[in-house]
Amino acid sequence: MGGTELLQFVLAGLKNGSIYALVALGFTLIYAATGVINFAQGEFYMLGGMLSVWAYADLGLPLPLAGLVGVMATAAVGGVFELGAIRQRKDGDPLALIVITVGGSMVLSSMARHLFGPNERPLPLFSGGGSVSVFGAVLEVQTIWILGLTALAVVGLWYLYNRTGLGRAMRACAVNRDAARIVGIDTRLMVTVSFLLAAALGALAGLAVTPLTQTAFDVGPTVGIKGFAAAILGGLGNPIAAVVGGLVLGMLESVSIAFISSTYKDAIALIVLLGVLFVRPQGILGRSRREKV
Amino acid sequence: MTTTRWYFASVVALFAAMAVVSLSACGAESDPGDDGAATAEPYRIGAVLSLSGTYAGLGEPEKNTIEMEVERINDAGGVHGRPIEVIIVDDATDAETAVAVTTRLIEQDQVIALIGATGTGATMAMRQEVDRAGIPQVSIAGGTVITADFHPLVFQTAWSNSLVVPFTLRYLEEQGVQKVALIADSGGFGADGVAVIKDLIGATSLELVAEESFNPGDTDMTAQLTKIKTSGAEAVLMWNAGREAATVAKNMAALDLGIQLVGSHGNARLEFIEGAGPAAEDFVFAAGKVLVPEAYAPGSDEQVVATDFIERYTERYGVAPDTFAGHAYDGLYLVVEAMKRLPEEFTAEELRDEIESTNGFVGIGGVFTFSPTDHNGLSDDDLVMYRVSGGVWTLEK
Numbered sequence: 001m002g003g004t005e006l007l008q009f010v011l012a013g014l015k016n017g018s019i020y021a022l023v024a025l026g027f028t029l030i031y032a033a034t035g036v037i038n039f040a041q042g043e044f045y046m047l048g049g050m051l052s053v054w055a056y057a058d059l060g061l062p063l064p065l066a067g068l069v070g071v072m073a074t075a076a077v078g079g080v081f082e083l084g085a086i087r088q089r090k091d092g093d094p095l096a097l098i099v100i101t102v103g104g105s106m107v108l109s110s111m112a113r114h115l116f117g118p119n120e121r122p123l124p125l126f127s128g129g130g131s132v133s134v135f136g137a138v139l140e141v142q143t144i145w146i147l148g149l150t151a152l153a154v155v156g157l158w159y160l161y162n163r164t165g166l167g168r169a170m171r172a173c174a175v176n177r178d179a180a181r182i183v184g185i186d187t188r189l190m191v192t193v194s195f196l197l198a199a200a201l202g203a204l205a206g207l208a209v210t211p212l213t214q215t216a217f218d219v220g221p222t223v224g225i226k227g228f229a230a231a232i233l234g235g236l237g238n239p240i241a242a243v244v245g246g247l248v249l250g251m252l253e254s255v256s257i258a259f260i261s262s263t264y265k266d267a268i269a270l271i272v273l274l275g276v277l278f279v280r281p282q283g284i285l286g287r288s289r290r291e292k293v
Numbered sequence: 294m295t296t297t298r299w300y301f302a303s304v305v306a307l308f309a310a311m312a313v314v315s316l317s318a319c320g321a322e323s324d325p326g327d328d329g330a331a332t333a334e335p336y337r338i339g340a341v342l343s344l345s346g347t348y349a350g351l352g353e354p355e356k357n358t359i360e361m362e363v364e365r366i367n368d369a370g371g372v373h374g375r376p377i378e379v380i381i382v383d384d385a386t387d388a389e390t391a392v393a394v395t396t397r398l399i400e401q402d403q404v405i406a407l408i409g410a411t412g413t414g415a416t417m418a419m420r421q422e423v424d425r426a427g428i429p430q431v432s433i434a435g436g437t438v439i440t441a442d443f444h445p446l447v448f449q450t451a452w453s454n455s456l457v458v459p460f461t462l463r464y465l466e467e468q469g470v471q472k473v474a475l476i477a478d479s480g481g482f483g484a485d486g487v488a489v490i491k492d493l494i495g496a497t498s499l500e501l502v503a504e505e506s507f508n509p510g511d512t513d514m515t516a517q518l519t520k521i522k523t524s525g526a527e528a529v530l531m532w533n534a535g536r537e538a539a540t541v542a543k544n545m546a547a548l549d550l551g552i553q554l555v556g557s558h559g560n561a562r563l564e565f566i567e568g569a570g571p572a573a574e575d576f577v578f579a580a581g582k583v584l585v586p587e588a589y590a591p592g593s594d595e596q597v598v599a600t601d602f603i604e605r606y607t608e609r610y611g612v613a614p615d616t617f618a619g620h621a622y623d624g625l626y627l628v629v630e631a632m633k634r635l636p637e638e639f640t641a642e643e644l645r646d647e648i649e650s651t652n653g654f655v656g657i658g659g660v661f662t663f664s665p666t667d668h669n670g671l672s673d674d675d676l677v678m679y680r681v682s683g684g685v686w687t688l689e690k
Binding site: 113221 | 344345346347350479505506507508509511513515516517519520522523539543546547548549564567568570571
């Protein structure tokens with residue numbers, strides 16, 4: 001196998017990996033704010049693509065505007081989901097909340113099925129077709145968009161967390177909710193904001209990928225599971241870890257195809273995931289949260 | 294509470310929720326058919342279709358077809374002066390659910406025959422119930438296993454892979470191809486096709502130089518295609534019935550493989566052309582003649598039946614019927630025509646025997662002639678090669 005092919009495998013891994021990373025970021029944000037795994041995260045990915053297609057094809061908006069509508073509308077759905085379902089569980093029992101997110105994911109995909117039909121729907125490439133050559137390997141222009149949007153999302157999150165009052169409040173919430181409440185942070189509001197952001201991130205991934213794969217009402221769970229695995233692999237609750245987890249997972253799959261077999265790529269990725277968790281239960285970059293007495 | 298215990302709790306919660314939801318899904322859509330003009334006790338037939346889940350896009354045209362044709366049959370006086378009622382239930386593209394709804398159709402609705410399921414997995418899962426009840430089942434799914442794993446009660450209207458694979462391999466040979474790479478989904482239809490291809494390719498002049506797979510829902514196949522690129526293949530044979538086909542076509546175009554992509558009847562959907570866009574150009578696949586009615590011999594019975602069906606369907610639903618609509622049409626009429634040939638009262642066994650004696654039934658998928666050993670009943674004559682050209686299907690010479 002030549003260097004060009006090797007590079008092509010790396011690029012394929014980065015492409016899938018950055019998709020997983022965007023979805024993983026959503027898991028991580030909500031976990032940090034609530035301590036809950038949001039099983040509806042994959043549906044935000046589905047809605048991002050689906051609502052953009054709806055705005056573009058059914059409403060006739062230009063593509064950039066349609067994409068914006070798709071992401072904003074999905075963020076709104078995320079917010080409404082939090083206000084209407086998550087917040088209603090007053091005691092915040094994590095087990096109950098998880099069941100609520102599972103139910104929510106089914107409601108969202110069924111609604112999409114009824115509103116937009118059972119068939120897959122396409123979206124045009126952001127900037128036409130074409131690809132660039134990177135040392136002989138092919139890099140599709142849409143992949144550059146995916147990588148770029150992921151990078152933008154990470155930088156944006158970093159800025160939010162480290163340079164804004166809202167971000168600091170969210171971090172305070174993640175570290176210790178009761179203490180955050182005592183110093184006057186509206187922890188309920190932080191939960192809503194994290195759902196809004198998580199939905200927007202998932203939607204961004206869905207929007208960026210749809211031109212390559214089309215979208216349908218049932219695309220959520222598969223990507224959701226990959227994103228979840230990436231978040232666990234990197235270490236829950238840490239945005240950088242989510243990105244690392246996503247990229248590692250994508251590369252693992254690609255390397256499995258290159259050197260072993262495409263039949264077992266998911267199994268191999270899963271075995272590595274289990275192996276990592278065995279050695280580091282908190283994930284690659286996760287901090288151990290074991291409390292000392 | 295430690296984090297470990299917490300993960301454990303979440304996983305348990307998830308599975309509990311899944312179990313609850315899948316149980317409640319069993320009580321899904323039930324559609325009492327049109328009761329028509331006749332008031333006599335209707336003949337009840339059950340149809341197990343995938344109206345949600347992965348194959349929802351296939352189940353919808355199937356449901357449309359059955360509803361339209363049941364109305365037509367009843368308006369024309371039904372069967373022996375009695376209306377027919379087709380009870381359509383959703384299996385959610387899930388084998389377990391298919392078994393549950395089949396049991397209900399048999400026990401509660403006392404159906405005399407079953408149409409379905411949409412998918413191969415669900416069709417096979419229904420077999421135990423069909424066997425227990427002793428009623429005929431006409432599957433509209435494409436898996437070879439349905440009729441290869443022979444059961445006297447089970448018939449099949451879709452072109453099975455054991456028919457389409459040799460037809461497609463012969464096409465490749467005629468094109469002068471020698472080295473073929475295979476890419477297929479790991480699910481039912483893809484795995485079934487791969488098994489048949491590997492079984493038959495030894496008897497041809499073709500050589501399999503690469504074998505790659507992907508999972509339903511995968512977003513990128515660049516890595517698999519890069520491997521194929523290094524294999525020296527002269528054509529890529531793809532066996533898949535899902536939306537991933539469009540991604541394969543696009544990835545191939547992006548990587549500039551420059552070799553022919555040949556698909557299967559699983560790709561005979563407009564969504565593939567829309568999804569793959571320019572990458573769909575020159576895509577070649579084998580399927581029945583319904584996609585381009587000119588493929589039927591002019592003036593033949595087949596052409597008359599198909600043209601009439603296509604016109605009525607297009608008028609009612611605003612889109613042309615696809616191959617899956619055709620499979621449902623054939624499934625329904627194979628049962629109904631057999632019922633018409635029988636006296637008003639008949640047993641399930643007599644109905645089975647009568648379906649098996651079907652000889653030269655002109656349907657949409659082709660001309661069916663069943664025998665005690667052939668429950669698919671179609672032949673090579675019912676298939677043609679298509680080429681996507683200018684964004685539409687055209688006949689490949």
